[in-house]
Amino acid sequence: MTNKFWLRCGLVVCGVLLAGAAQADFPTVPKETYEALKLDRSADPKQLYEALLKRYLDPAQGAGKGMYGQYWEPVSFSRYFDPNTFYKPPKSVKEIATREQCVKCHTDESPGWVAAWKRSTHANLDKIRKLTPKDDTYYKKAKLEDIETTLRSLGKLGKGEQLKEVGCIDCHYDINTKKKADHRQDIRLATADTCGTCHLQEFAERESERDTITWPKDQWPKGRPSHALDYRANVEVDVYAGMSQREIADGCTGCHVNQNKCDTCHARHDFSVAESRKSEVCAQCHSGADHNNWEAYSLSKHGLKYQRDKEKFNFNIQIKDAIAKGGQSAPTCQSCHLEYQGKITHNVVRKVRWANYPFVPGIRENISSDWADKRLDAWVKTCTQCHSETYARAWMEFMDKGTFSGLDKYDEAHDIVHKQFEAGLLTGQKTNRPAPPAPVKDGFEQFFQIYWSKGNNPAAIELRLFEMAEDHLVQLHVSLAHQYWGYTYTVGWAAMNRAYVEIQDEDTKLKEKLALQERVAKLEAHRTSSLFDFDSTDGKITLGSVGGGMLLTGTLALAGWSRRKKNNGK
Amino acid sequence: MTNKFWLRCGLVVCGVLLAGAAQADFPTVPKETYEALKLDRSADPKQLYEALLKRYLDPAQGAGKGMYGQYWEPVSFSRYFDPNTFYKPPKSVKEIATREQCVKCHTDESPGWVAAWKRSTHANLDKIRKLTPKDDTYYKKAKLEDIETTLRSLGKLGKGEQLKEVGCIDCHYDINTKKKADHRQDIRLATADTCGTCHLQEFAERESERDTITWPKDQWPKGRPSHALDYRANVEVDVYAGMSQREIADGCTGCHVNQNKCDTCHARHDFSVAESRKSEVCAQCHSGADHNNWEAYSLSKHGLKYQRDKEKFNFNIQIKDAIAKGGQSAPTCQSCHLEYQGKITHNVVRKVRWANYPFVPGIRENISSDWADKRLDAWVKTCTQCHSETYARAWMEFMDKGTFSGLDKYDEAHDIVHKQFEAGLLTGQKTNRPAPPAPVKDGFEQFFQIYWSKGNNPAAIELRLFEMAEDHLVQLHVSLAHQYWGYTYTVGWAAMNRAYVEIQDEDTKLKEKLALQERVAKLEAHRTSSLFDFDSTDGKITLGSVGGGMLLTGTLALAGWSRRKKNNGK
Amino acid sequence: MTNKFWLRCGLVVCGVLLAGAAQADFPTVPKETYEALKLDRSADPKQLYEALLKRYLDPAQGAGKGMYGQYWEPVSFSRYFDPNTFYKPPKSVKEIATREQCVKCHTDESPGWVAAWKRSTHANLDKIRKLTPKDDTYYKKAKLEDIETTLRSLGKLGKGEQLKEVGCIDCHYDINTKKKADHRQDIRLATADTCGTCHLQEFAERESERDTITWPKDQWPKGRPSHALDYRANVEVDVYAGMSQREIADGCTGCHVNQNKCDTCHARHDFSVAESRKSEVCAQCHSGADHNNWEAYSLSKHGLKYQRDKEKFNFNIQIKDAIAKGGQSAPTCQSCHLEYQGKITHNVVRKVRWANYPFVPGIRENISSDWADKRLDAWVKTCTQCHSETYARAWMEFMDKGTFSGLDKYDEAHDIVHKQFEAGLLTGQKTNRPAPPAPVKDGFEQFFQIYWSKGNNPAAIELRLFEMAEDHLVQLHVSLAHQYWGYTYTVGWAAMNRAYVEIQDEDTKLKEKLALQERVAKLEAHRTSSLFDFDSTDGKITLGSVGGGMLLTGTLALAGWSRRKKNNGK
16 A cells, blocks of 8 residues: 555656646645645645545545455455455556557447546547637536646656546556556546546545544544545454454445545546536435435425426536526435535535534533534525525524434434343343454444344344434434434434334333243242152153252152252242 | 405405306316316306315315314414414514515525526416417416406406416415515415416316216215325324324325415426326325335336436327327326226326225225226326327236235235234233323224324234335335336235234234133142242242232142132132 | 137238238247247248137137136226227217328327327338338338338238338228228227337237247246236236225236237337337336336446447437447347347347346246246346446346345345244234235235235235245345446345344344243243232222132132133143
8 A cells, every 4th residue: 555655646747747826725625634634735736636646545634445454355346346455457468559559449348438438538638629608518618727737847748748638548557648558557546636637626625534523522433434544444344354254244245435536426438527516326225224314205295396307407517506696496315515615626525514424422411512513504504595594594493303213213212222231131141152253343323233143132122223213213303404304204213213113012022021021930849849840841850940850650759859959040 | 265255256346347158168167066166067166166165174074173173273384284273374474465575575685486487387378378389388378367257257357458477475465466575464375276376177077086086885974085185184084183293193194285376286386287298296195104106106117217308208298198199108107097988187086996094994895896896997098198008907807806916815814813802812901001192992903003102002013014004015016006027026025924924923923922821720729729829939838829928938838729729719 | 808819810801802822921020929820930920820810819829808707897998908808989089081181180189199000010011111221110111011011911011012101000900901991880999919010029029928938937927927917917917806995906017018019118109219219118017116127227338438438429320230239338128138159039038037026936046047047148148238247247146146135135124024923913903903805816926916005914914025036035145136336325225124124023023022921921830829819990999800700709729710710721
């Protein structure tokens, strides 16, 4: 890892021309990031890039296999989840190709790549240069110039040289290279730092998530939850590392790759910004059992109006202008979540309050705090693009209180099951609860139990309780957050109510069973203490439940009583 | 409420000019409504509007908090659910603004409002006036003239005066006002009666749902289920009023607001009719656990062809012409459900037969009746726009019989659980069944149990049974109604089958448990009646299950038997 | 059936002109089909059509009610599921109409039909003839000529005669007829053989599914699973035939009609090829509990990019050119599943490996076989349109291994429940397990149990186990196959994990119950063997559990012991 870092920095240092005194003047990159990187805002692009890159590739700061790395082995597909750690150039492909040869050969080999690329801005930089102020994408002209400034600073572009195109070889070998690429040695996959070489502002913005999201009482680790550290968040889950079914564990990795790559949102190889502004981009990951953001949005008034009107939206326009100039009549995921204090950036977590998971310890209490109020105010500012402040505040209060109701309901159920656990009464708790695989430690109602199970670990009621929090409470909250009314009936509350009812039912049945077992035990105690005790299977008189030994074929003296009591013990 | 009514009527009466003898000539408003309002068809717009408004605002006829009003308090967001009851102008905004100032200031304050409005017909009335017969929306020209006639009748528009625009101030203060609006006093939200001032025909059509939907044996209250009384239907649910988690209760309110407002279907502030003709409008509410209309439609052939072809539909054309002239190759929700005998109106409930909930008492029997046959014939007429009559009737029969099968399955399960209830055998029924909050009354398998639960109220099996009817039977029926084939496997029948199996399983287990308890009781009875009885906990001889008292340290005479039997009682 | 075949062939034979020596030169029809039909590739269209038709209509080869036909009766809607078997012309319609009269009358009677048809290619054949090479649909010109060649071969079109149109009468009576159609005698619905009269290539392609899908160890019947025999696959399910709820059984038929008809994918009456190239076509059937293909695709990167970009796709272009020329930036269902070795055909099952159902016996083992490897290679070729071979192979391995993990988990659960079954311990297994309706045979964990249930057949745990395989394992596999990441958490694994946990929990509880029952039995055995035995209900001394008879009002001699032991038996 460290080697790789120096290799890349080395490439940079050896660049043909060293950049001038250009500043990396990116007002959208928050001060927290400059501070964390120990840079002034006057830093030049090269300084900013190198500082970001060093941190980005540092295993101590989240790169690579993570703190449980020794427990898990990659699968062959892992090279696509984390190319910096696992990808190796293909040994079976012998071609050493020029820029033009890449395109020519892959037109046959993988036509989809080339067709998409040919439509892309990457293949048509000159079109960008010819844009005029009346074009929707005129803003891209300045962006291209900024990118060229960055590349000059990095020594990747000569003074006065213009970038001709961004082709296969630029991302998969080296930007603006004049050399040939040897498949067996040179081919790399484009990771976030690759994209960041040109798109430094965006790279810095997304990396800033590490710096801006900090929690008053460490409810979450620093910099999380965020896209910038989502791979770390994945591989440092103990059960991820511990479970033997690697392809199941990697189901989570499928989404937790934004730390490593940009192509979740910017699908290759057209990399259309217009496309990445559509809500369906976010749906790829923000959907499902414990992050039903897409389901909630897409059935809300917001999402359904988006569906009805989107064909008339002008997605070429920058998000900040979409409402006023782009005909955007309903919010996209992006227009609310990428916005912070009126600016659109790649830091998506600046307004986070609940962080999707209301049950995380300390989150609930934190909602009434200055920390949270500041973020609430930022949300209200977002909403007032289309709503009154009164409306926005009334809704935020509604959402919070609805979530509190869910938490209370969960607490009631938790109390019941936890008492069973403390009394050792969960099904099989004392007889059939295998330990989870290392590095996972067993415990009551743990995350690992939705991934891994064996014997009676977890108990059914325990898993139900966990899902009540992880799935149903989350769905209640997320649906409220997106004003999807299904939270009472369809998801969320109805499911929590059902879980509570079933948990209560099981608890009452358990108590009845225990009562019955006690009655039987009492009867057994009585039996063992009664005068004569016969085994029914062979008609012989035995010594009750005391072992199976001592056969008595005759009579038994009353004197035997006290001794048998002791043996019976219990 | 009453005050508000007179205030509004007062405004009307004081209008600058009284209307001439214009008739409110709305053939799409059913006779039932004229009868209910005690009006002739020769009534002028003012008479019609005032009669509608009086009823609309009358608490005795469904306005406001409802018959359980004393049990529940509004939340701050309630002002948006029922503005007529809860909305107060914002005290913190001091501006007193002209028509133009509203727009100017809100261009900055809430740009989404203004941008949408500027695209709307409301902001471009002159464009309507210039339409020619070859324009798709030419019909709007006549509609605008009708609206102006109405406004003249109401004294809101001078003779010969044209409506210039419908801006912020017209809906949020008073239509066509020349005055300034004082935010702290004058601002109102637009409720259905506000929209109805201009859109009188549509207001009358939607209010007619109160009159046309009547049930032969009062299976539902008069005028319900309908959009016209959907708020009443919500707040007069006992558990809505009784539960303490107000934001959860209001999850239902989120949709049950069409009585109060028009903007569920006509989203503010573009109020595009074309948009409101798209199926995704209905999905906002008609989706979810117990009204899966959207899910069924959108995975049916109808809904999926809509998805494939809709970009070619001309939504500017009136629904009645959509198939023949608008390229509409698949039904929208609106084109089937707003149609009745060839006409499209805002009364959506005229063909109702099953009313979504087959388990409602009396609904099943009613399907074979003249009442239902008349509606079936109306449905067949709808279907023959694109199907043969034979096809339509075969399908209706198929749908009905499939629903009957579901009802039968439900009845079997009901019988099992109900017997348990009658025998007092539901889990915790005699030991841990707290009463629901007032005004809710406890009972077997009640609606409140999917909202509220405590202790063993409801029992798990009881809730499962209820959901079998409320969710799964409904999903079976609704899927059949929309020809979504998933009703056998994915939703509906499969879920009912599963519920039946689990209920049967629980029942058998319960019987086994009872049998075992009886055997233990018999043993206990035997023990108490046996010669010697020892307590196993301390090795001392006790008097069995008779209290814990009477310790016997020595022998016990046979003479003791009969007395102990009596004590044991049971 | 046989009669019908000869009738049709008869019509062909009597055609006005016999065709020349035209070959049915269809390279996309696989050799397996020519072999099965005992034809050379030099066969003319007439020979090919007649051979296909004969097989198509042959009950022994899958036409009609199937091998359980005597058990089930059709419903009135069955005529639309299987017109060749059940449709009769409408007796109530007396019109005898010309080609033009059909259109004229139905413009009023069923306007949707006519409006759609008027947009269709069928109504605009001359437009096809005027296409030039620069038109997207130019390929249709040659296709029309092929169709005319076929019709001439069949004697349906005169030498040099051009087909003027394909109107109502052509499909619903006879192609290119000059006669009038009598509704009461002549009207037919268009089945696949009707469409195949003109679209012979496509008919042959789809019928070829019968021939290409064969299984090394008969894991599935020959030619299945496929569209070509999907109706047979439906009606030859024993529980389909046996269950009394016909409309529920026919929920499956709703999709299993592709054997009989083409209009699932080619919706009537516009029959737009462009439309049928959209993924939403497949969603009609390939969605839901045990074939969640649509759900998986539509939330995958593939499906969501399709949603974002599809408005820019040129669906008029043939699928084979869609990526390179049609701007198709994301796969449709069709572009991957209709492709085989670079060609697009109506045989959709040539790359089948898992066949959707990993739990089918022998499927798992078969994945490592030459048979499967050949198909895997074909898949890899498909993927390399847009991915590297390394990527494709890594993913296929990932998918297979993930599915294996699911199978292992299922096996663990199966073992638990199967042991209960073998021991006769399923709930009610010995006391309340009614036999399923004929022709269904009872057994452990059977398919019929998700359709039909009665008493404790199936047991809850047994149904849960079955659904673990039929629904959750399938969802795991299908989600993996479509790279939908929800397979770990949202569907698939999480649900399997939950099922396993609940099954384990039930099993432990069962063992505890059995242990308690045994303890009680021991106590009872003890009681019956104890000196004195009193019945607690009336205070009289009885002979324990031995019958209810023998009242003992006095003392009982020790001599009685041995006899009672024998009576007690057990």
